[in-house]
């Protein structure tokens with residue numbers, strides 16, 4: 001039950017192979033560092049339809065996964081000692097990427113409405129958030145909070161990195177507008193990835209960046225690795241243009257919805273005396289907050305010994321935590337476990353977390 005990884009067996013391998021083979025006769029020269037025009041326009045259209053992102057092909061920069069997107073933004077905006085605000089709890093690879101570039105990363109708490117804007121450090125140059133589906137808690141950032149964050153960024157001259165890593169998978173209500181489309185001041189860099197909708201190993205993602213940052217981001221991409229692999233880019237452009245991505249997301253969302261239901265039903269039922277489910281209606285993981293006194297490390301170890309991997313919520317807090325003891329719990333991924341195997345794993349979780357003695 002690793003947190004948030006997709007099910008590799010659902011990947012349409014035969015179709016991908018066919019598209020990739022067709023694309024392999026590409027040119028011999030270096031390609032555009034911003035990405036193939038065909039892919040940039042396919043991404044702009046598809047992110048517009050599925051996520052209400054406002055973009056044309058010129059606004060898109062193709063990256064090797066979201067992680068490279070974060071690195072490029074950091075290379076352009078972070079100087080040694082720059083303050084970067086990151087959600088607490090948050091996505092450790094984001095924290096590490098900005099730290100590696102010399103930033104002073106400051107954890108900023110998240111409540112039931114998302115990042116607590118009043119707690120942002122005044123000097124923050126960059127604010128990293130996951131508003132569609134907070135990682136790892138799962139709460140969406142409320143609309144008033146989105147407005148407050150954009151207002152804060154404009155008043156403080158900061159940029160906002162909106163990591164929209166998994167919100168294609170939705171199980172109930174319509175998603176809120178992304179920060180990117182609410183932003184009127186050119187403050188938001190939107191980060192997208194195909195790691196969840198397709199496969200993490202493809203290493204394909206993208207940035208939608210305001211015009212003021214695009215030349216520097218493209219220059220950083222060129223300096224880093226020139227461009228993403230053209231055949232894979234062309235295959236993905238065809239995959240999107242032929243409607244296969246939409247169809248794939250529709251199909252796998254139904255598969256993941258069944259798994260999401262199994263986990264949330266157990267969390268609200270048999271596990272409810274030990275855990276509180278953080279409500280979440282998107283993505284490939286849910287978070288359960290542990291009741292005070294529950295031995296969470298013990299639960300994780302007992303599950304691991306039984307062959308079930310879950311992650312400890314405490315591991316998503318910056319070392320040393322900003323506000324005393326962080327709450328603990330479990331982050332449960334259901335991307336890599338079938339609906340047939342889930343009841344057994346949930347039963348093991350029930351037994352591993354029962355009081356002993």
Ligand SMILES: Cc1ncc(COP(=O)(O)O)c(C=O)c1O
Pocket residue numbers: 004064065066067068091130135163165192193194195200204205
């Ligand atoms: C918060 C978050 N952002 C981004 C990603 C995707 O990163 P990448 O595209 O680099 O694989 C993940 C994947 O697990 C994630 O959890």
